[in-house]
Amino acid sequence: MSGAFAGQTVWAAQSNDGKAGMAWDWVQITRGVVAIADPMSVVTNVRLVGDEGEVLTAHQAARYLNEMVRSLPWQEEVQRALSHHLN
Numbered sequence: 001m002s003g004a005f006a007g008q009t010v011w012a013a014q015s016n017d018g019k020a021g022m023a024w025d026w027v028q029i030t031r032g033v034v035a036i037a038d039p040m041s042v043v044t045n046v047r048l049v050g051d052e053g054e055v056l057t058a059h060q061a062a063r064y065l066n067e068m069v070r071s072l073p074w075q076e077e078v079q080r081a082l083s084h085h086l087n
Contacts, residue, residue: 004028034078
């Protein structure tokens with residue numbers, strides 16, 4: 001391998017309430033390991049609200065967005081795409 005890879009992942013879904021999407025940059029740490037490049041820069045059209053119904057700031061929402069990203073199988077998809085690229 002002649003250097004690390006980097007890219008962007010976009011994850012989207014549609015429901016009766018509309019379309020939702022999230023995107024983030026990733027970097028390859030070592031072969032077989034990819035991570036979010038900047039956990040504070042997940043981009044989304046989802047509006048998160050607090051217990052009182054207030055819209056969370058970007059800083060407040062970052063924790064929840066990162067939990068969502070962590071729950072998705074995106075790393076497996078990136079690894080699969082990288083393996084096709086390297087072969």
